Amino acid sequence: MSTAADPAFVNPLCLHSRRILVTGAASGIGRAACELLSRLQARILAVDIDSEGLESVQQGLPGEGHARSCFDLQDVERIPAWMADLALAGGRFFGIVHAAGLPCVQPVRLLAPAAYRKVLLVNTEAALALTRGFRKTAVGDSGGGSIVFISSVMALVGASGAAAYSLSKAALQGLARSLAVELAPERIRVNCIAPGFVQTPMFERMAAHWEPAELTRVVQNHPLGLGAPADVAHSIAFLLADTGRWITGSVLTVDGGYTAQ
Amino acid sequence: MNQSSVTLITGASSGVGRQIAVNLSQSRRLILHGRDPARLIETRTLCRRPEEHLLWELDLRQGDRIEASLRQLIESNGLAVEGLVHCAGALDIKPLRLVEHDSAHEIMEVNFMSALEILRLLVRRTINGKHLRGVVFISSTASQFGARGFSVYCASKGALDAFMRAAAVELAPEVRINSVLPGATRTAMTAAMLSDDAVRTRMAADYPLGLGEPDDIACAVEFLLSDKARWITGQQFVVDGGRTVNITA
Numbered sequence: 001m002s003t004a005a006d007p008a009f010v011n012p013l014c015l016h017s018r019r020i021l022v023t024g025a026a027s028g029i030g031r032a033a034c035e036l037l038s039r040l041q042a043r044i045l046a047v048d049i050d051s052e053g054l055e056s057v058q059q060g061l062p063g064e065g066h067a068r069s070c071f072d073l074q075d076v077e078r079i080p081a082w083m084a085d086l087a088l089a090g091g092r093f094f095g096i097v098h099a100a101g102l103p104c105v106q107p108v109r110l111l112a113p114a115a116y117r118k119v120l121l122v123n124t125e126a127a128l129a130l131t132r133g134f135r136k137t138a139v140g141d142s143g144g145g146s147i148v149f150i151s152s153v154m155a156l157v158g159a160s161g162a163a164a165y166s167l168s169k170a171a172l173q174g175l176a177r178s179l180a181v182e183l184a185p186e187r188i189r190v191n192c193i194a195p196g197f198v199q200t201p202m203f204e205r206m207a208a209h210w211e212p213a214e215l216t217r218v219v220q221n222h223p224l225g226l227g228a229p230a231d232v233a234h235s236i237a238f239l240l241a242d243t244g245r246w247i248t249g250s251v252l253t254v255d256g257g258y259t260a261q
Numbered sequence: 262m263n264q265s266s267v268t269l270i271t272g273a274s275s276g277v278g279r280q281i282a283v284n285l286s287q288s289r290r291l292i293l294h295g296r297d298p299a300r301l302i303e304t305r306t307l308c309r310r311p312e313e314h315l316l317w318e319l320d321l322r323q324g325d326r327i328e329a330s331l332r333q334l335i336e337s338n339g340l341a342v343e344g345l346v347h348c349a350g351a352l353d354i355k356p357l358r359l360v361e362h363d364s365a366h367e368i369m370e371v372n373f374m375s376a377l378e379i380l381r382l383l384v385r386r387t388i389n390g391k392h393l394r395g396v397v398f399i400s401s402t403a404s405q406f407g408a409r410g411f412s413v414y415c416a417s418k419g420a421l422d423a424f425m426r427a428a429a430v431e432l433a434p435e436v437r438i439n440s441v442l443p444g445a446t447r448t449a450m451t452a453a454m455l456s457d458d459a460v461r462t463r464m465a466a467d468y469p470l471g472l473g474e475p476d477d478i479a480c481a482v483e484f485l486l487s488d489k490a491r492w493i494t495g496q497q498f499v500v501d502g503g504r505t506v507n508i509t510a
Contacts, residue, residue, distance in 0.1 A: 012480060177506040184469030184503055196492075223433030224492055231492035238484050246470055246477035249506030250499045260495020261430040 013241045015042035018141075019065070019093050020240065021083070022046055023073060023126070024100030026053030028200030029150055032229030033097050033236050038063050040237055045086060045093070047071055048100070065090075073100055073126035074118060083133035095146040095240045096134055098127045098172075103202050104164040116164035123168035124175065131179055131190070144187025146240045149176055150232070151192040153255050169194075173251055180249030189248040191239045196255025198227040224256030265341045266392070267292050268486070269383075271321065271375070272349030274300035276448035277399060280475035281346055281482050283307050286314065289344065292334070296320050315340075321349050321375040322367045331382055341392035342383050344486050347376040347421075348399040352450075354410040365413045372417035377424055384432060393436050395486040398425050399478070400440040400497065402505045422497055429495030437494040439485045444501030446473040469503035477502075 020037055024030030025046035034044050034057055043065035048054045051070040058068045067090050071082060087093060104119045127149050134140040134147065154162050155170035172192055179190040197203060197218055203226075207215055219226055235254050238244055253259055267290045272278035274295030282293055286308035293308075294317040295301040301318065305311045315338060319330050335342065351371040353364055376398055383389045403411055404418035422440050429438040445451055445464060455461050455472070464472060481500045484490055499505060 012483075180503050181469050181507045181509060187470075189470070223430055224437070224494055225434065227492040234489035235493070238480075238489070243480040243484060246473040246502045247481070247500050248470055248503040250501075252493075252498055253496045254490075254493050255496075256492045257429055257433050257494040260426045 011040070012243050013040050013237050015040045015094070015237070015241055017041065017043065017065075018095065018240075019043040019045060019091050020095045020097060021086070021093050021130070022097045022099060023130070024048060024098075024150075025057055025068070026050040028099070028202055029195065029198060029229045029232045030097070030099035031057050032233040033099060034058075034061060036230065036233040036237055037097075037240070038066065040241070042094075042240075043091070045069065045090060047073075049073070074121045076121060076125045076129040079126065079129035080133035080136055080139075083130070083139050084136055087139040092139060092141050093134060093145065094141045095148070096130050097148050097150070097236055097240070098130055099150045100126065101150065101152075101168075101202075103206060104168075105161045105206060106164060107161050108163055111164055116167070119164045120168050120171070123165075124171045127172055128175060128179075131183075134188070135183070135186070140188065145189070146244065147176075147179070147188065147190045148236050148239050149173075149190070149192045150236075151176075151194045151251065153194050153196045153253065153259050155194055156253075156259055176251075177249045184248060189239075189244065191244070191247055191249065192251045193232060193235050193239070194251050194253040194255065194259075195232045196222055196227060196253075196258035198229055198232060200229055221261075222256035222258045223261065227254065227256055265339050266290065266343050267315070267340050268344030268346065269317070269342055269379070270294060270346045270348060271379070272347075272399075273304050275304075276450055277443065277446060277475045277478050278346075278348035279304045279307065280479040281348060282314075283309075284476070284479040284483050285344075285346075285486070286310065290314060292317050292340070292342070294319065294349070321371045324370050324374050324378055327375060327378045328382055331379065332388055335388060342389050343392050343394045345379065345383060345393065345396045346399070346482055346486070347379065347397075349375065350399065350401075352414050354414075356410055357412050360413060368413050369417050369420070372414070373420040373424065376421055380428060380438075384436065391435065395490075396428075396436060396438040397482045397485050398422070398438070398440045399482070400425070400442045402442045402444055402499060402501050404440075404442060404497070405499075406505060425497075426495045433494055437485075437490070439490070439493060439495065440497045441478060441481045441485065442497050442499045442501065443478045444468060444473060444504040446475050446478060448475055467504055467507065468501070469507050471502060473500070473502050
């Protein structure tokens with residue numbers, strides 16, 4: 001009784017011909033999102049600062065109508081105009097996935113404003129700028145849309161050295177809640193996903209500095225073990241697609257049970 | 262699919278539970294639980310391949326009867342329950358000073374204790390082997406926020422969510438357990454309430470995306486039960502059209 005083989009079966013996650021802007025697209029969760037969403041027939045605009053990674057991701061995507069843009073999201077002032085150009089060139093967007101994020105592990109005594117402002121710019125302010133860009137005439141679809149910010153469990157729990165990262169990811173959740181209410185009349189939905197520790201290149205670089213015992217502890221703190229980027233991508237698809245049509249202002253925590261204990 | 266493998270839905274005779282049954286029947290064999298046999302049969306008719314699904318008629322207020330009844334159902338049909346959706350719920354809106362012990366107790370039985378009882382039985386190897394994989398509780402945004410006249414209901418849903426988290430940690434990684442917290446959806450239960458113009462106007466202002474449909478909730482349940490949610494456990498998933506983040510209403 002497999003549904004996928006049934007000709008009458010309609011995949012509720014289908015994003016056919018919908019154009020989605022994905023930031024942080026060259027690796028990790030952003031890359032997994034591009035791969036899954038394109039399989040769901042979305043047209044992807046892949047954004048990253050890493051042009052080589054971006055090219056290899058775009059070339060691997062199934063289907064047509066994908067594009068890429070190498071852009072530094074620290075340049076928040078330029079984001080809305082840049083998005084307007086992208087929409088003019090390739091069509092309006094149905095959705096945004098803001099997966100770009102800078103890590104920051106710094107004890108407070110070493111945490112200089114220049115360092116944490118950069119984290120805030122990319123992780124948080126860029127999310128606001130992307131949303132502002134999305135609302136501009138002829139950028140977002142006229143029928144509304146869906147925006148997903150990748151927050152983190154670090155928005156909910158604390159860890160030594162995580163002050164700047166926690167700040168940026170918790171702010172995303174507050175941002176999403178207010179945007180959700182303000183943009184609901186335009187049928188734009190705004191939600192967050194808060195992942196636990198996912199095996200991405202960013203995680204691997206961080207874990208490389210850990211003692212083996214530290215890694216064991218982190219793994220054990222996830223009742224279902226560490227996550228894979230695809231685990232988060234499925235939740236992104238669920239919130240973007242019509243399956244999430246009555247969901248806005250919500251945080252979906254995808255963390256293998258990390259915050260349940 | 263193994264024919265003995267089933268998903269149990271409590272409160273399947275109407276509203277959200279019925280819609281969950283219809284959606285899940287596309288890919289799963291079901292046990293449809295409810296109190297009213299006629300309405301349960303109606304739900305079954307709406308399902309895909311109606312003849313495959315089993316009916317389980319029981320009043321969950323009688324908590325001491327769940328064990329014998331469920332054990333008998335599983336044994337006599339040779340079932341392996343792989344999924345559980347606890348959707349049965351009772352609501353009695355009343356100021357605290359008018360709440361009576363017996364009716365409060367009944368609400369706790371239906372909304373919370375029966376979920377504990379059923380889950381406890383489904384993880385017993387002598388009853389259900391090691392077959393259980395996914396569990397979704399239909400909680401409510403009332404587990405997070407207060408409202409006048411809702412004290413018992415809020416308490417029951419709060420207990421359900423606290424239990425969900427603890428069970429998720431204890432039963433990982435074999436079993437995943439999550440809650441869906443719906444806002445008000447258009448069902449037969451809310452139809453009477455919504456026929457009042459004043460209530461409808463207020464609700465429209467409260468819900469940034471308007472009132473929900475049972476299918477909005479069923480989609481979330483289906484997602485959480487599926488392998489797409491294989492790394493999600495112990496979580497409360499709010500599906501409420503933005504109601505609980507909206508303070509401008």
